[in-house]
Amino acid sequence: MIKIFLKKGREESLKRFHPWVFSGAIGQIAGNPAEGDVVGVYASDGSFLAYGHYQIGSIAVRVLSFDDSALNPHFYEQALGRALQVRRAVGLDADDCTNTNCYRLVHGEGDGLPGLIVDYYAGVCVMQAHSVGMFRAKRQICEGLKAVYGDRLKAVYDKSSGTAPFKAGLELVDGYLYKSEGFSDDEQTVLENGHKFIVNWTEGQKTGFFLDQRENRALVGRYAAGRNVLNLFCYTGGFSIYALSAGAKHVDSVDSSAKAMMMVDRNVALNGFDQSRHTSHCADAIEFIKNAPEGKYDLIIVDPPAFAKHRGVLKNALRAYQRLNAAAIAKVAKGGLVFTYSCSQVVDKEQFALAVFSAAASVGRSVRILDRLNQPADHSVNIYHPEGEYLKGLLLYVE
Ligand code: SAH
Secondary structure (H helix, E strand, O other), rough: OEEEEOOOOHHHHOOOOOOOOEEEHHHEEEEEOOOOOOOEEEEOOOOOEEEEEOOOEEEEEEEEEOOOOOOOOOOHHHHHHHHHHHHHHOOOOOOOOOOOEEEEEEHHHOOOOOOOEEEEEEEEEEEEEEEEEHHOHHHHHHHHHHHHHHHHOOEEEOOOOOOOOOOOOOOOOEEEEEEOOOOOOOOEEEEOOEEEEEEOOOOOOOOOOHHHHHHHHEEEHHHHOOOEEEEEEOOHHHHHHHHOOOOOEEEEEEEHHHHHHHHHHHHHHHHOOOEEEEEEEOOOOHHHHHHHOOOOOOOOEEEEOOOOHHHHHHHHHHHHHHHHHHHHHHOOOOEEEEEEEEHHHHHHHHHHHHHHHHHHHOOOOOEEEEEEOOOOOOOOOEEEHHHOOEEEEEEEOOO
């Protein structure tokens, strides 16, 4: 295994278990590693620090283990087994599976597997590699999933073509790494808190479903009874289904993706709701809220895609959050609620709260913060890697 030696004094962050080695910290590389190779990282005095995937770029190594005996043929099986244990400990993956049978199994650094996402949909695992190392390890990851789930694993689908860095020699084509006998569908009906959703990993966005809003959807369910609800950026209608189930008077769902809106209609029908209580709008959510009549909605959900994908666009993103939230706060009925989110990793909680504060101030209404909202336990954050925290939200009461 190729050894990488850090410059003197640059081992500190690894000693505090931060799982990245930046290229500027590297003193010397003993050999010529290919991207995605597992390399050993050593302090300048030669002492072992960590193993990880080598990559070209500002993050040069993403750490797989700080334990010099951890790398064995069962590494992925063991790491996936630990990840599953955590999901079981928080009540996901219960034996009877009558309430929720979908969750995120692997959340990158949060599960000690940097660059890897695995979502579990009632027996189907959909993986996305975000690094060359994880992409090259996909067959081992698939074997690990088979070992961890046993007979209940129906399929493993690799959907890395949009996430793995494109490198010459990598064949970035999505497809099944494993299918059990008789398995043929590209979609699956899952249960989330007792609600049914169709998840299609080949046609859908990301791995097919936004599992990170599970708890926030349940919270909307707590407040939706009797209300006129507007679900902006609804995707396949997650929040809408919970609101309808909780007894919302009517729900309007809005997304610019026609494919997503077709799924909303299927999900509304699948859960047996009267179509008269729900309307689908394939439209631009920003235009929709700007043109909405004042006071029509007494619960509005605002869950846009990440406006800032990197730091360079942070300022513009904050302005976009501000404008969007100003429109929602302006339009919501007196005594109404706004559930507002940001899934941009580079926008932190404070910056987001400040954007929403500026939005409220620009509209001039009295606004209380009732709750601060987060990503759920299966989108786990490694305490030594705070960068893993990305979803934040506020529940506002608007007078
Ligand atoms: N709330 C959803 C997840 C939202 S993801 C859930 O619970 O599942 C963000 C969504 O915003 C995507 O479905 C995307 O199609 C949609 N989108 C992106 N830009 C949009 C725009 N300008 N207007 C409406 N929808 C948009």
